[in-house]
Amino acid sequence: MVHDRLRAALLAAALSASAAALPGCDSHDHDDHSHSTGTLMTMRSGTSDAKLYQLKWETDPATVVVGELFRVRTTLQDANGQPVLGATLAVDAWMPEHGHGMEGVAPLTVESTATQGLYETEGMRCQMPGQWELRFTIDGTPGADKGTLPMAVQ
Ligand SMILES: [Cu+2]
Numbered sequence: 001m002v003h004d005r006l007r008a009a010l011l012a013a014a015l016s017a018s019a020a021a022l023p024g025c026d027s028h029d030h031d032d033h034s035h036s037t038g039t040l041m042t043m044r045s046g047t048s049d050a051k052l053y054q055l056k057w058e059t060d061p062a063t064v065v066v067g068e069l070f071r072v073r074t075t076l077q078d079a080n081g082q083p084v085l086g087a088t089l090a091v092d093a094w095m096p097e098h099g100h101g102m103e104g105v106a107p108l109t110v111e112s113t114a115t116q117g118l119y120e121t122e123g124m125r126c127q128m129p130g131q132w133e134l135r136f137t138i139d140g141t142p143g144a145d146k147g148t149l150p151m152a153v154q
Pocket residue numbers: 095098100128
């Protein structure tokens with residue numbers, strides 16, 4: 001009997017505690033406009049303009065920080081999902097809101113021998129935080145094509 005009462009008291013305490021926590025959670029909703037989405041840079045994907053290529057890319061480091069060099073790893077596949085070897089790829093970054101690109105850098109892309117269809121671009125650096133776009137210019141067996149995909153910079 002004592003046990004039952006104790007259990008009931010504990011249950012009531014737990015319920016009131018969780019009920020009290022709910023308004024607290026709601027009050028945090030205004031934090032949704034934080035920059036948290038920009039920190040989750042992992043493998044992204046997209047399709048080139050004429051749909052000749054499927055692009056998968058990630059940055060190194062995963063979070064692109066303003067003023068710091070980073071590299072882009074791009075995997076090129078054709079429309080059938082087969083890796084594209086021997087292509088020429090250029091990767092540039094552009095800030096559409098302001099109409100400017102990167103300053104003081106000359107990115108260079110080389111095909112990696114580690115993985116089929118992998119290309120590594122070094123020497124990228126964005127001088128402003130905000131919304132940028134990566135611009136891919138591709139020429140390979142499937143044809144010449146371009147791609148534009150969004151990239152956040154902290
Ligand atoms: Cu800008």
